[in-house]
Amino acid sequence: MSEPLTVAEQVQALNKYEAGFVTDIESDKAPKGLNEDIIRFISAKKNEPEWLLEWRLKSFEHWKKMPEPQWAKISHPPIDYQDAYYYSAPKAKLNSLDEADPKLLETFEKLGVPMRERARLAGVAVDVVFDSVSVATTFKEDLNKLGIIFCSISEAIRDHPDLIKKYMGSVVPFHDNKHACLNSAVFTDGSFVFIPEGVRCPMELSTYFRINEINTGQFERTLIIAEKGAYVSYLEGCTAPMRDENQLHAAVVELIAHEDAVIKYSTVQNWYPGDENGKGGIYNFVTKRGLCAGARSKISWTQVETGSAITWKYPSCVLKGDDSQGEFYSVAITNNFQQADTGTKMIHMGARTRSRIIAKTISAGKSDSTYRGLVKILAGADGARNYTQCDSLLVGDECGAHTVPYIESKNPRAKLEHEATTSKISDDQLFYCQQRGLSEEEAVALIVNGFCREVMQNLPMEFAVEAQKLIAISLEGSVG
Amino acid sequence: MLKIKNLTAEIDGKQILNGLDLEVKAGEVHAIMGPNGAGKSTLSYVLSGRDGYDVTGGTAELDGINLLDLNPNERAAAGLFLAFQYPVEIPGVGMTNFLKTALNSIRKARGQNELEALDFLKILKSRQKELGIADDMLKRAVNVGFSGGEKKRNEVLQMAMLEPKFCILDETDSGLDIDALKIVADGVNKLRAPDRGFLVITHYQRLLDYIVPDVVHVLAKGKIVKTGGAELAKELEAKGYAELVA
Numbered sequence: 001m002s003e004p005l006t007v008a009e010q011v012q013a014l015n016k017y018e019a020g021f022v023t024d025i026e027s028d029k030a031p032k033g034l035n036e037d038i039i040r041f042i043s044a045k046k047n048e049p050e051w052l053l054e055w056r057l058k059s060f061e062h063w064k065k066m067p068e069p070q071w072a073k074i075s076h077p078p079i080d081y082q083d084a085y086y087y088s089a090p091k092a093k094l095n096s097l098d099e100a101d102p103k104l105l106e107t108f109e110k111l112g113v114p115m116r117e118r119a120r121l122a123g124v125a126v127d128v129v130f131d132s133v134s135v136a137t138t139f140k141e142d143l144n145k146l147g148i149i150f151c152s153i154s155e156a157i158r159d160h161p162d163l164i165k166k167y168m169g170s171v172v173p174f175h176d177n178k179h180a181c182l183n184s185a186v187f188t189d190g191s192f193v194f195i196p197e198g199v200r201c202p203m204e205l206s207t208y209f210r211i212n213e214i215n216t217g218q219f220e221r222t223l224i225i226a227e228k229g230a231y232v233s234y235l236e237g238c239t240a241p242m243r244d245e246n247q248l249h250a251a252v253v254e255l256i257a258h259e260d261a262v263i264k265y266s267t268v269q270n271w272y273p274g275d276e277n278g279k280g281g282i283y284n285f286v287t288k289r290g291l292c293a294g295a296r297s298k299i300s301w302t303q304v305e306t307g308s309a310i311t312w313k314y315p316s317c318v319l320k321g322d323d324s325q326g327e328f329y330s331v332a333i334t335n336n337f338q339q340a341d342t343g344t345k346m347i348h349m350g351a352r353t354r355s356r357i358i359a360k361t362i363s364a365g366k367s368d369s370t371y372r373g374l375v376k377i378l379a380g381a382d383g384a385r386n387y388t389q390c391d392s393l394l395v396g397d398e399c400g401a402h403t404v405p406y407i408e409s410k411n412p413r414a415k416l417e418h419e420a421t422t423s424k425i426s427d428d429q430l431f432y433c434q435q436r437g438l439s440e441e442e443a444v445a446l447i448v449n450g451f452c453r454e455v456m457q458n459l460p461m462e463f464a465v466e467a468q469k470l471i472a473i474s475l476e477g478s479v480g
Numbered sequence: 481m482l483k484i485k486n487l488t489a490e491i492d493g494k495q496i497l498n499g500l501d502l503e504v505k506a507g508e509v510h511a512i513m514g515p516n517g518a519g520k521s522t523l524s525y526v527l528s529g530r531d532g533y534d535v536t537g538g539t540a541e542l543d544g545i546n547l548l549d550l551n552p553n554e555r556a557a558a559g560l561f562l563a564f565q566y567p568v569e570i571p572g573v574g575m576t577n578f579l580k581t582a583l584n585s586i587r588k589a590r591g592q593n594e595l596e597a598l599d600f601l602k603i604l605k606s607r608q609k610e611l612g613i614a615d616d617m618l619k620r621a622v623n624v625g626f627s628g629g630e631k632k633r634n635e636v637l638q639m640a641m642l643e644p645k646f647c648i649l650d651e652t653d654s655g656l657d658i659d660a661l662k663i664v665a666d667g668v669n670k671l672r673a674p675d676r677g678f679l680v681i682t683h684y685q686r687l688l689d690y691i692v693p694d695v696v697h698v699l700a701k702g703k704i705v706k707t708g709g710a711e712l713a714k715e716l717e718a719k720g721y722a723e724l725v726a
Binding site: 426427429436437438442447450453 | 528529531555557564566567569570573583621622638642
């Protein structure tokens with residue numbers, strides 16, 4: 001009878017390391033639990049420089065002392081951080097689409113996901129998907145010519161350490177909040193984008209095209225830098241339903257826009273929301289923040305959130321440069337037992353900074369959805385302006401929708417406007433549509449899409465078409 | 481075409497239709513007149529299947545299909561169209577998108593192929609031209625910010641697009657001035673066809689000067705109490721309903 005191994009021993013056994021963490025690590029999974037050894041293991045796995053390991057450990061030390069944020073209107077049992085895996089290599093790949101979950105394939109069909117994407121999303125080995133490889137290769141060549149860097153964050157740490165050192169944690173400090181702190185300690189991968197001065201990125205950058213392992217969703221870290229006068233539009237996520245055995249997701253996204261730069265960041269989030277009885281589903285605790293560092297820079301967030309059991313997410317803008325602009329366009333749909341507490345923060349620091357918030361919240365089933373937004377005008381933000389519009393739509397009478405705006409202004413010359421509405425889909429509207437031939441579900445989808453139009457039209461075209469269908473699918477079973 | 485036999489219906493337990501009989505043949509226009517509370521609007525909602533209107537007896541068939549067994553959208557696919565007294569606003573949903581979604585839902589239900597955008601727009605353009613409807617109206621959200629006249633013309637446009645077998649016009653004249661009334665009536669007259677029936681529900685005779693009916697019925701207390709030709713409407717206008725209702 002042998003004593004059970006401690007975590008440290010398990011890691012040691014897995015790694016067969018002796019002096020420090022070196023290469024040649026065969027194992028693809030760290031044992032359950034979170035401690036310093038696990039973090040060393042992750043860092044070694046990724047062959048990271050010493051300073052990054054230090055940063056991770058510093059984050060972890062801080063994380064241990066940090067309380068969980070309590071202000072959101074969400075409830076869940078306490079999270080047992082020791083009962084989770086923090087590193088696992090990508091899942092075994094399927095050999096063909098025939099092996100994929102038929103339910104997943106059915107949804108692809110409904111969404112109209114292109115064939116070549118279906119295989120990749122379902123987890124078929126990339127080298128089986130010829131199309132996708134060739135698309136990505138030509139794509140990368142085009143970007144290289146312009147000096148644009150678009151790669152995984154692990155590659156960036158290896159190949160562009162100076163940029164990483166300079167910017168990572170500069171917008172979302174590791175100690176920002178408990179979830180961001182956890183991410184800083186254990187992040188495994190994510191995307192890195194750098195657009196050089198004066199370059200307009202000629203295509204939408206999408207993780208669709210990033211030939212990288214798809215199973216990086218749990219603790220993803222994204223960093224986007226747009227130099228002076230640069231432009232980039234970045235698409236995150238996809239409309240296809242994403243399943244993951246890992247319940248806890250804590251991503252961090254940092255954007256930096258220098259003088260006259262524009263960053264447009266669009267998200268469609270459709271993580272597994274749990275079943276119709278509220279069992280299972282992803283906890284999605286995300287920290288997203290953009291810094292408008294330079295004058296006249298602009299950051300625009302657009303999000304369509306339909307998935308996850310719990311969404312906790314506030315994509316924000318720090319408007320530091322004079323005349324800089326921040327935008328937040330959001331659609332959040334909850335059905336069954338989903339909970340969403342989402343919104344934004346607009347921090348006005350520079351003179352004549354402007355922000356615009358359009359948030360559409362749709363609740364169905366027994367779900368609960370909250371818009372929570374902060375508009376903060378600092379003393380130096382002379383002539384700052386904000387416009388906020390929050391609209392909630394209720395489907396059925398067992399759901400809830402809440403709007404919680406916070407306004408702090410330290411500058412008497414700032415101008416702020418706030419509008420909010422709450423409405424229900426009326427029987428009149430439903431019957432009118434049905435009389436014209438639409439089924440009840442088609443009618444709800446049409447009305448809800450109309451309600452979200454101002455936000456949807458900010459999405460890139462192809463994304464918008466899929467997102468519209470996604471709204472319909474998310475609300476299936478919400479009426480009748 | 482439309483055959484209603486001994487139809488009874490109630491709302492919240494209160495009986496509104498009391499054994500109504502009505503038959504409209506293809507190509508005919510029938511008018512239903514009657515005092516307030518006679519059950520005119522109830523009849524249009526019962527036929528189109530609105531929630532909350534409970535049928536307690538009788539039958540209603542359109543070309544042999546029992547309407548009362550179908551969902552509202554199935555009735556629409558079977559060829560029933562209701563022009564609403566108060567057309568409903570749907571914010572954010574563009575007119576063109578709405579018409580295309582509706583037409584394709586109906587085509588799908590009828591086993592026809594769904595129309596591509598280009599083919600759809602061709603049909604829309606030609607209907608729009610026939611009815612003299614400006615482009616501007618189609619760029620707006622469904623009924624949002626429409627004047628009373630525009631709303632009713634929009635109903636006629638939808639009718640033209642969906643090509644129903646049978647149309648019910650529920651107090652289409654309400655809220656219209658005389659010029660708007662003429663335009664709407666003109667549109668309806670263009671849609672009169674040998675294979676299409678109409679039921680024109682109205683409180684006033686005025687509309688029937690422009691949409692001339694083949695048959696006029698008087699509805700009172702939930703049943704048809706008198707039937708006659710177009711001249712009956714004029715008679716009612718002069719004498720009122722009091723005599724018939726008593």
